[in-house]
Amino acid sequence: MSSIDDPQTIGDIVRHQGRTLANDIAFEFAGDEMSFAELDRRSNRAANALASLGVGKGDRIAYLGKNSHLYFEILSGAAKLGAVMTPVNWRLARPEVAYVLNDSQAKVLFVGPGFAELVSDIEGSLEHVARVFGAEGEEGPFPSYPEWRDTFSEDDPMVPCVVEDDAIQLYTSGTTGHPKGAILTHGSIFSSRMNEVDDSELKDWQRKIEGEVALLAMPCFHISGTGFGLGTMFNGTRAVVLPEYDPTQALDLIENYNISKMFMVPAAIQILLNHPRIGEVDFSNLKYISYGASPIPLELMKQAMDVLGCGFVQMYGMTETSGTIVALDPEDHVPEGSPKMRSVGKPLRDVEIKIIDDDGEEVPAGTIGEIATRSPKNMKGYWNRPEATEETIDADGWLRTGDAGYLDEDGYLYIQDRVKDMIISGGENVYPAEVENALYAHPKVADVAVIGIPSDKWGEEVKACIVIKEGEELSEAEVIAHAREHIAGYKCPKSVDFIDALPRNPSGKILRKDLRAPYWEGKEKAVN
Template sequence: MNCANDSSRERQLSPCTMGDIAELAADSFCDIVREHARNQGEVIAFTYGDEEISFAALDEDANRAAHGLVALGVKPGDRVAFLGKNHPLYFEAFLGAARIGAVMTPVNWRLAAPEVAYILDNCGANVVFVGEGFAAMIEQVRADVPHVTHIIGIDAPEHDGPDYRTWKGSFPATPPAHVVKPEDDALQLYTSGTTGKPKGAVMTHGSILSSRDATACGEEMRKWQEPIPGDVTLLAMPCFHISGTGTGIGTMVAGTNSIVLPEYDPTKALDLIANFNISKIFLVPAAIQILLNHPKVNEVDFSRLKYVTYGASPIPLELMREAMRVMGCGFVQMYGMTETSGTIVALDPEDHVPEGSPKMRSVGKPLAGVEIKIIDEAGNEVPTGTVGEIATRSSKNMRGYWNNPEATKATIDAEGWLRTGDAGYLDEDGYLYIHDRVKDMIISGGENVYPAEVENALYSHPRVADVAVIGVPDPKWGEAVKACVVVKEGEELTEAELIAHARTLIAGYKCPKSVDFIAALPRNPSGKILRRELRAPYWAGKDRAVN
């Protein structure tokens, strides 16, 4: 797709300036999109293949979707779900739902059917938007989610029900009467669970817009955060993660264009970078490595690329050096989580140096309006340089976990401090360093995997007597899932059999990449599995116990 010289692209070169955005009086991103539609309606908001959606069209069609959802009985506070790969119409439907006070819940399309059914049941959505290739999945789980009464296909030819484009066309483009408030729920993203069941992290309109609000109140915005006229962002990370949905919301707020890829594809990404004036892109380290290993990477002109932002896991120095040499742009490491509505700490381009430095081992300094402290098990703040659990407080924090007050209380205290579950320390300059994880979590290729989920699936195999799951270093994915399994006496079990069993119950990326069969699991006197003993041989010689 070579679109760099297409005259239609000229419409992208006049979005609002930073000053214009700061002056927008808005309680939600819905209001900001409406302002962009009034002031720069011809500017392109989303590009998808050969399709372009202007801010004026996005605004009008989101209104149509809003009225359509009301006609289906959706009320303020109701959840609506989306199961599909990235698509600009997801953001349009999201905007429509938000304008009537409903909450978008994108579902990870990589999950197995039982996991999809659980999320749809837990969020209680009556309306599900389904993308191409996932109608069969919805039909597979229908019996488990009888409250799902309406399924609308978004460019899903195999879906024999209503088509989104036709459906919305029968409703008016006038704004709905509902007034959105900053404290209203807007987005519900599911995170893996320490107890084996995922939790729905609820973000409000206020938490989503908190970075803009902090800078509008006079706090300093980093240079790489500033929207620049003509910015074009490549949206390549999945929208069921805050990285994908957050990117789309960010460009809608900035009044700039997102080019949407259904899923990460290094060949398409390189083609778009070369031919479409891409200026910004977010990637996880594994995706950067895949891009750099592509045979055509050295043929691409990266000169228009301003920033690559990356996160979800640490990046090896050698990989960072190669990325800086090949791409020649600014790099920004981001640290955050779903529960903080995305990034709360960042390592600026100025701190990225090819020869390496102590600061490059950090994840940077807190963003405007974000507080960070390091605490011990009792919640007391520890001295500078001391390892403890990272806690954060800001308006970016989620409201809580959906219908789970116990988990919410365990994560956010009465003073608004959120325990991240990561272990780290602050240096004397305020830079944050990740050392380990307090909670049992594995990050593989940017995806969070909780051992409890995997262990529950493996333990259901009739020949498994005991099991523990750990993360071990992996050169491509950062960490890989390994199962340590005790087989029932007198039984036999192979690695292939156990992994195949797991795939019927959980997503493929959660399944073990390897299995160690052992005689017994190490446990303390109270019976708790000593995971650190299982992990220790694999992490020996490493500076930190995360990869």
């Protein structure tokens, strides 16, 4: 049972740190510092403000904006009511944003700077949002959240919450064209930090460093951003928040704030290493960089180790597992390379991993199959999608990841391919069905298949293979422009192949492997 003295929910963690680390800085954003005591008090005001609008336990609220310390304040306020935060991907197209807001049934929406026009355009189609506030101040027609918040009491609402309660709802791309809301509980988010974990059981990179300062640069609409920020709150460490990843700002902060830990996707690491100032910055205080969301080329890893000189931790997980479930320790990262560096590491404490065949039966070490996992970190399920939940999590609690891989004799996990055809481009998940649905809407497209091909910059990039309707003409530029009107830019194809017919099996299923094969020839594995 969570309590202020034994915090296991977001609300109790904020209360506990507000008492024990009152004057320590929790978040810093654009020069504005927020102590743990201020986070506690402000989140009480936020909770009381939300309650005045009828927000209560189990209700959803939403945040559409770039990273901000106020996002975590609002999230904490909602958690103190037992309400659930839904951060919305600000890179999505207008129809996609409207879908997420309607599907989540969010009652209140907080809008970050620069997104008022988008919300105004879709406001008439929102079915549940009753009020909209500018998260950092007045935004167009939407009133200021901070001004509204400060009209309410600092008294803690003290709504009882338990670890099984919903806390965060993150949307993942849908294999059938619509995203699904993965429900993460307080327990799933913090399970690896609770359950009477003794400090001696933690690895060096998991322990709090004296004077630790973390850089939060990944987007909070991903588990890598929200999970990272909640982790710093739990550990009582200072987090410097970037609105979005910018290599110049990141380098300045690493040097000027003595950043000791950060999480990055491989594409962001590559951009950082290519920055003209990279050789001028002092990285001596940087202790660990954790990375994940997509594989990293060995040569890039060697370059990063040489230039940055810190420990690297590869992390494998997904939204549905509340983030990391497998990690490759710094000790396994060796400059000369090793077979283990091709793996994503070993399961974390209390995490079970097994490899299964098409019938769900476990296969021996070294045999490729689908990766399944069982742990307290698994999501509760998909919001209002019982069938999709049952397809993903079986009766024994095993979650099918959709990734293909194998375990070696030492328990290291190796990723080989993706069962679900998902493309990971620059750390962003792209499902072919979403892109195909958008492209099918073009009047000149007869048939289409979308695949991921290797990209030196992004790991993978989206390619569309299109059959044009008879008698019509269509250019690559027209296809890409059409896509940009309907879906987020990172989901749009970077290139287009026009072909006579798509390869299909006897049942009519597109043979994506046949389309991908020429581009992945000579690659050791089918993900880059």
